[in-house]
Amino acid sequence: MQMPIPDASVIEHKDQIVARLLAVLPRDAVIADVVETRAYECDGLTAYRCPPMCAVLPSNTDEVASVLKICHELGVPVVPRGSGTSLAGGALPTADCVILGVAKMNGVIETNYDDRYIRVQTGRTNLSVTGAVEANGFFYAPDPSSQLACAIAGNIAMNSGGAHCLKYGVTTNNLLGVTMVMMDGTVVDIGGAYMDAGGLDLLGVICGSEGQLGVVTEATLRILPKPEGARPVLIGYDSSEVAGQVVTDIIKAGVLPVAIEFMDRPCIEATENFAHAGYPMCEALLIVEVEGSDAEIDAQLALIMKIAAKHNPVELREAKDADEAGRIWLGRKSAFGAMGQINDYMCLDGTIPVSELPYVLRRISEMSKEFGLDVGNVFHAGDGNMHPLILFDANKEGDLELCEEFGAEILKLCVEVGGCLTGEHGVGIEKRDLMHVQFSATDLEAQMAVKDVFDPKWLLNAAKVFPLDASEPRRVA
Amino acid sequence: MTPTSELELSDMIKAVNGPLRIVGGGTRPIGHVMGEVLSTAALSGITLHEPGALTLVARAGTPVVDIEATLATQNQRLAFEPMDHRALMGTSGQPTIGGVVAANISGPRRISVGACRDFLLGVRFVDGAGNIVKNGGRVMKNVTGYDLVKLMAGAYGTLGVLTEVSFKVLPAVEAETTLTLSGLDDTTAIQAMSAGLGSPFEVTGVAHDPAQSLTHFRLEGFAASVAYRADALSKLLAPFGIMQDTAGDWSAIRDVTAFAGKTGDVWRISVKPSEAAALAAKIGADAVQYDWGGGLIWALCPVGTDVRTAMIGTAGHATLIRGTGQTFHPEPAPLADISTGLRARFDPRGILNTGIMG
Numbered sequence A: 001m002q003m004p005i006p007d008a009s010v011i012e013h014k015d016q017i018v019a020r021l022l023a024v025l026p027r028d029a030v031i032a033d034v035v036e037t038r039a040y041e042c043d044g045l046t047a048y049r050c051p052p053m054c055a056v057l058p059s060n061t062d063e064v065a066s067v068l069k070i071c072h073e074l075g076v077p078v079v080p081r082g083s084g085t086s087l088a089g090g091a092l093p094t095a096d097c098v099i100l101g102v103a104k105m106n107g108v109i110e111t112n113y114d115d116r117y118i119r120v121q122t123g124r125t126n127l128s129v130t131g132a133v134e135a136n137g138f139f140y141a142p143d144p145s146s147q148l149a150c151a152i153a154g155n156i157a158m159n160s161g162g163a164h165c166l167k168y169g170v171t172t173n174n175l176l177g178v179t180m181v182m183m184d185g186t187v188v189d190i191g192g193a194y195m196d197a198g199g200l201d202l203l204g205v206i207c208g209s210e211g212q213l214g215v216v217t218e219a220t221l222r223i224l225p226k227p228e229g230a231r232p233v234l235i236g237y238d239s240s241e242v243a244g245q246v247v248t249d250i251i252k253a254g255v256l257p258v259a260i261e262f263m264d265r266p267c268i269e270a271t272e273n274f275a276h277a278g279y280p281m282c283e284a285l286l287i288v289e290v291e292g293s294d295a296e297i298d299a300q301l302a303l304i305m306k307i308a309a310k311h312n313p314v315e316l317r318e319a320k321d322a323d324e325a326g327r328i329w330l331g332r333k334s335a336f337g338a339m340g341q342i343n344d345y346m347c348l349d350g351t352i353p354v355s356e357l358p359y360v361l362r363r364i365s366e367m368s369k370e371f372g373l374d375v376g377n378v379f380h381a382g383d384g385n386m387h388p389l390i391l392f393d394a395n396k397e398g399d400l401e402l403c404e405e406f407g408a409e410i411l412k413l414c415v416e417v418g419g420c421l422t423g424e425h426g427v428g429i430e431k432r433d434l435m436h437v438q439f440s441a442t443d444l445e446a447q448m449a450v451k452d453v454f455d456p457k458w459l460l461n462a463a464k465v466f467p468l469d470a471s472e473p474r475r476v477a
Numbered sequence B: 001m002t003p004t005s006e007l008e009l010s011d012m013i014k015a016v017n018g019p020l021r022i023v024g025g026g027t028r029p030i031g032h033v034m035g036e037v038l039s040t041a042a043l044s045g046i047t048l049h050e051p052g053a054l055t056l057v058a059r060a061g062t063p064v065v066d067i068e069a070t071l072a073t074q075n076q077r078l079a080f081e082p083m084d085h086r087a088l089m090g091t092s093g094q095p096t097i098g099g100v101v102a103a104n105i106s107g108p109r110r111i112s113v114g115a116c117r118d119f120l121l122g123v124r125f126v127d128g129a130g131n132i133v134k135n136g137g138r139v140m141k142n143v144t145g146y147d148l149v150k151l152m153a154g155a156y157g158t159l160g161v162l163t164e165v166s167f168k169v170l171p172a173v174e175a176e177t178t179l180t181l182s183g184l185d186d187t188t189a190i191q192a193m194s195a196g197l198g199s200p201f202e203v204t205g206v207a208h209d210p211a212q213s214l215t216h217f218r219l220e221g222f223a224a225s226v227a228y229r230a231d232a233l234s235k236l237l238a239p240f241g242i243m244q245d246t247a248g249d250w251s252a253i254r255d256v257t258a259f260a261g262k263t264g265d266v267w268r269i270s271v272k273p274s275e276a277a278a279l280a281a282k283i284g285a286d287a288v289q290y291d292w293g294g295g296l297i298w299a300l301c302p303v304g305t306d307v308r309t310a311m312i313g314t315a316g317h318a319t320l321i322r323g324t325g326q327t328f329h330p331e332p333a334p335l336a337d338i339s340t341g342l343r344a345r346f347d348p349r350g351i352l353n354t355g356i357m358g
């Protein structure tokens, strides 16, 4: 993986730049010490590290604007950062950049239950948004597995999803407005506590733009009343083809579960050894969760169980109470941790049309043999968002490269069958160089044209998303 | 001009000099556009419907009725319930799916499931320089690159001519019930609607008609579940009165047929529900109608009424759907600059639906 050559003229002027930043920020909000900047050297994609030139932790929109004005004037690259949990290297610094972290900006600005929204500073963690409204019977729907740590800032930048997005959608479907600071320091308010205003949908393109269009400092989020209850079933099959068919049949039957999760044998084995959730040893396991009142849940689960039973399951387990529900989810929730116990892993998240599931799983297991690396599959089956976890040994010479090569082949396969490179983690640096598998030069040009408008100097997180050769004329201009 | 393929469209756009007026079914003449007519009528047909994956792909000129009919064979539907503007605008013709997307048209169910743009998975379009561009795709979760899909939805053709669109569709429902409160003033009606939307009973339509003083709540789903929720909602909203089971004409609410054939400008105003009643009272309207629990006000006003001045101090936007005047709410300077910049990038010669968005 390549990064652009850092701008030596920026690094040379580090002292002057830091002095300018100190003039607009409190002393403890500027981190320039080479040892301390290491805290920001990577995000959740730990295979790649590079300490930034310095990091700043502003406390409000005005301070962010002051920082960006200075960086814009001096031509200093900026990489925005939320909690640093990106799995795509979205928050990976460059050696010549200022990391702009919003972690200190974690307040709730306003909650409004009549109009059903909350306005927060974007450094606030995902889970604590729900935490702020749940006493009133509300929740914030997008729930990435990293929700304890990840910030709304990163959720907006990556358009993050979660286990329950089959019903509730992803971040973009739950975002009403933002306050954003553009690279030149201009503060813009887009959208607000109302829906579908006229004019171009700028909010729609900002969400998922991976920190390349502006620094989002505040957000208005839609909150929803909590369902009366929720309960899962666990269904096991001897073939992933059959499990895939069951997913399709459930969807066709008109039930809309909040979640349909899928795990394959390698993943089931790993989680059993790790979490002892009592899962059956089989080829494919589905967890299907529905919501509503007790009677509504009973009725929906009965329908799902009927469909499932038609396909000869090896296991069909309905949660009778919260305890059993917890046990059904236990394995799924510890899947990543369990795989991590075995070895280092790389987690991909390409999406495929659900009809292609059996074919893609078969190809992945064939490739796994070819590359000699194990893969476990755990994913959101209802929407085709795969999560192959490729196991490798970071200490073994060449293993990371082999793993990346394998990963790239899987992602190409996802595109080939009509899907995409990434369903929720984002492109970052990880899938940057695969973008032309999915997009033509013209397609990429259209996307880069958007960045030209928001950040004409290409100073914001510019080494991400677009293949370096494609973005080079703009970055060096 | 009636191109029959994306390539032909691209060549045509490259060859023209003057402005183009993009027309699908011509049923939504919103805004005032001059230029040679570019019709999408020959870019028609459903290219993919995969019921088990909840996806449908169609060329932009495909009539909405064709899509609805195809989906109905598999007991599915476009959940965002696109409005049909013909009665309100006094137009005829067949609404096309490309027009729905270009104007981001949704209906009452928008409040619970999302807008057209939320169900749009992918687009293909030809920009103002004749480039053929694709973005998004046909899968439900996709964050690969910038989301130009959203940008195209509601761009009214100013960034490109849509050629193909793909959607997430949803199962149709087994049962539907409408419960209606009567005799509430606007402010109280909005409080009732907020209470309904703040409940866990999954209301999928909430509208108030001040003319008849009727406030409607729609419930959908499996029959037993609808019955249960109807009962629960009636109990919850008992302080607002007794809820009657009514037929619930949601297509009339969706299409604002109450204003059809009546003289005057028609405004579509998006606001916070809790501020809607106060605003509606001061815009000088002859009649109003609330949808989305109060978040959407439809207002019929005497010709030339300046609704936007009355909105100063209220967060929101007003679009002039029928009438002569500026169609879209002016944006503050930095946003207007971004919008102008985007249009200049995607349509450098300024030939696509020029003037509609400023």
Ligand SMILES: Cc1cc2nc3c(=O)[nH]c(=O)nc-3n(C[C@H](O)[C@H](O)[C@H](O)COP(=O)(O)OP(=O)(O)OC[C@H]3O[C@@H](n4cnc5c(N)ncnc54)[C@H](O)[C@@H]3O)c2cc1C
Binding pocket: A043, A044, A079, A080, A081, A082, A083, A084, A085, A086, A087, A089, A090, A091, A102, A122, A143, A144, A145, A146, A149, A150, A151, A152, A153, A154, A155, A156, A157, A158, A159, A160, A161, A162, A163, A210, A211, A212, A214, A215, A216, A217, A336, A424, A425, A426, A461
């Ligand atoms: C164990 C684990 C599980 C995960 N599960 C999921 C999951 O289920 N679903 C999912 O979608 N993701 C998941 N992720 C990925 C990750 O948590 C999400 O991408 C998350 O949204 C990142 O948030 P963050 O605050 O950590 O962002 P960071 O990692 O700090 O940054 C992510 C991107 O956002 C940009 N950014 C940060 N702040 C701003 C700002 N203020 N303005 C503009 N841009 C900004 C950064 O430049 C970067 O490009 C998981 C990660 C881990 C480690």
